[in-house]
Amino acid sequence: xxxxxxxRPFLEAVRxxxxxxxxxGPVGVVLAGVASRTGTRAAHYLKEHSTRLGAFRNYAxxxxxxxxxxxxxxxxxxxxxDDRHFAPARAALAAHKHxxxxxxxxxxxxxxxxxLAAAGQNHVLAKVVYHKLLDPDHKxxxxxxxxxxxxxxxxxxxxxxxxxxISGGQFSEWIRGRNPGTYVAVHYLKLIDFTFGPSWSxxxxxxxxxxxxxxxxxxxxxxxxxxxxxxxxxxNREAAFDIHTSWVTPDNxxxxxxQEVQFRFDNAVWNAHQRKRGVELAVExxxxxxxxxxxxxxxxxxxxxxxxERSQRGYGIEVIERFFREVAFxxxxxxxxxxxxxxxxxxxxxxxxxxxxxxCVAIVQAMEAILAKAAAGVPGCLVKVNGPxxxxxxxxxxxxxxxILYSGRV
Numbered sequence: 001x002x003x004x005x006x007x008r009p010f011l012e013a014v015r016x017x018x019x020x021x022x023x024x025g026p027v028g029v030v031l032a033g034v035a036s037r038t039g040t041r042a043a044h045y046l047k048e049h050s051t052r053l054g055a056f057r058n059y060a061x062x063x064x065x066x067x068x069x070x071x072x073x074x075x076x077x078x079x080x081x082d083d084r085h086f087a088p089a090r091a092a093l094a095a096h097k098h099x100x101x102x103x104x105x106x107x108x109x110x111x112x113x114x115x116l117a118a119a120g121q122n123h124v125l126a127k128v129v130y131h132k133l134l135d136p137d138h139k140x141x142x143x144x145x146x147x148x149x150x151x152x153x154x155x156x157x158x159x160x161x162x163x164x165x166i167s168g169g170q171f172s173e174w175i176r177g178r179n180p181g182t183y184v185a186v187h188y189l190k191l192i193d194f195t196f197g198p199s200w201s202x203x204x205x206x207x208x209x210x211x212x213x214x215x216x217x218x219x220x221x222x223x224x225x226x227x228x229x230x231x232x233x234x235x236n237r238e239a240a241f242d243i244h245t246s247w248v249t250p251d252n253x254x255x256x257x258x259q260e261v262q263f264r265f266d267n268a269v270w271n272a273h274q275r276k277r278g279v280e281l282a283v284e285x286x287x288x289x290x291x292x293x294x295x296x297x298x299x300x301x302x303x304x305x306x307x308x309e310r311s312q313r314g315y316g317i318e319v320i321e322r323f324f325r326e327v328a329f330x331x332x333x334x335x336x337x338x339x340x341x342x343x344x345x346x347x348x349x350x351x352x353x354x355x356x357x358x359x360c361v362a363i364v365q366a367m368e369a370i371l372a373k374a375a376a377g378v379p380g381c382l383v384k385v386n387g388p389x390x391x392x393x394x395x396x397x398x399x400x401x402x403x404i405l406y407s408g409r410v
Contacts, residue, residue, distance in 0.1 A: 006319075015030070075327050082178075109391065109408070111361075112358065129320070130319070150270060158192075158261045164251050165251050201386065202386070203231055206227075207228070223247070226244050254293040274296050330342045378396050382394070391407060
């Protein structure tokens with residue numbers, strides 16, 4: 001799905017029209033190869049769509065990533081399930097390739113430290129996809145915050161609910177032992193951290209959830225997760241955010257993916273709802289399965305442009321294009337002896353650089369540890385961030401001795 005909806009349309013478009021900027025001139029982007037476990041879908045794509053994307057190598061099996069990295073390429077995109085990001089990303093960085101990782105980048109701060117070290121040692125970019133930062137609603141939210149129209153966020157609520165077909169079909173193979181909080185709450189974690197930071201500090205994390213539909217009620221696979229994250233402003237006031245995620249919403253729910261946010265400020269309230277942006281659709285025998293009742297054309301859609309050209313665009317594709325523009329700028333944006341300075345500039349982009357992903361990864365690591373304790377019969381845990389006991393310290397109810405998840409500062 002990720003390849004078909006974002007990478008494929010970008011790669012097809014850039015094959016027709018190269019990237020261009022005044023610094024780089026035209027830069028072609030070619031898909032050199034795909035590494036996967038079975039190679040089945042890549043083989044099908046080569047057979048059905050080769051004229052639109054061109055030929056590429058299809059590497060499959062346990063050595064597919066190693067074989068891919070031995071080929072002639074400059075950048076690697078990691079779009080595996082979230083608990084399988086680290087190994088291929090580390091291998092790609094070690095092979096001197098620029099890397100783009102689907103969210104969340106990794107699941108622990110130790111793994112994040114390792115990737116950042118590898119990127120620095122090998123003088124390449126290490127980036128993560130948070131496409132919701134490019135949603136027009138979210139860009140406007142940040143604009144109003146930066147311009148001091150919205151002053152001092154106090155609390156907020158975010159919700160993202162996905163249908164049962166996600167957990168029961170599309171991603172059923174990898175959800176065992178997983179949770180929808182890690183899978184999609186990170187979108188809002190980054191939105192909050194990027195939009196309202198960086199002057200505040202992450203303070204603590206709590207979480208709970210429900211089980212019993214996509215796995216046994218006493219197992220480690222979660223149907224839904226309710227996460228609370230608390231930040232502390234420089235004036236010592238707290239800001240609390242509740243983020244609810246689920247992948248067991250009925251398949252015929254009209255929104256398909258139900259997304260909403262509300263943020264409350266000293267002087268304002270911001271509400272945004274993906275289903276209420278103005279489009280509703282009903283087509284006999286085609287909605288809500290083939291076509292959605294409330295489609296999100298901002299994220300990704302195929303269009304017939306007024307001038308007759310067919311295109312596919314949206315912020316889900318824009319974020320992929322931005323990464324390749326950043327790589328092009330590093331490699332071709334000026335004299336070779338100034339490459340390190342261009343690399344530094346692209347690393348300073350806090351919307352996608354791994355160095356700016358610490359709070360998001362810390363929250364994910366804390367949430368997963370809290371849910372693991374709950375599944376083991378110890379609900380109600382809390383993780384304190386950068387306290388006297390360490391960067392991430394997990395406290396159980398009625399137990400004063402914490403479990404240290406990460407000893408360094410977040």
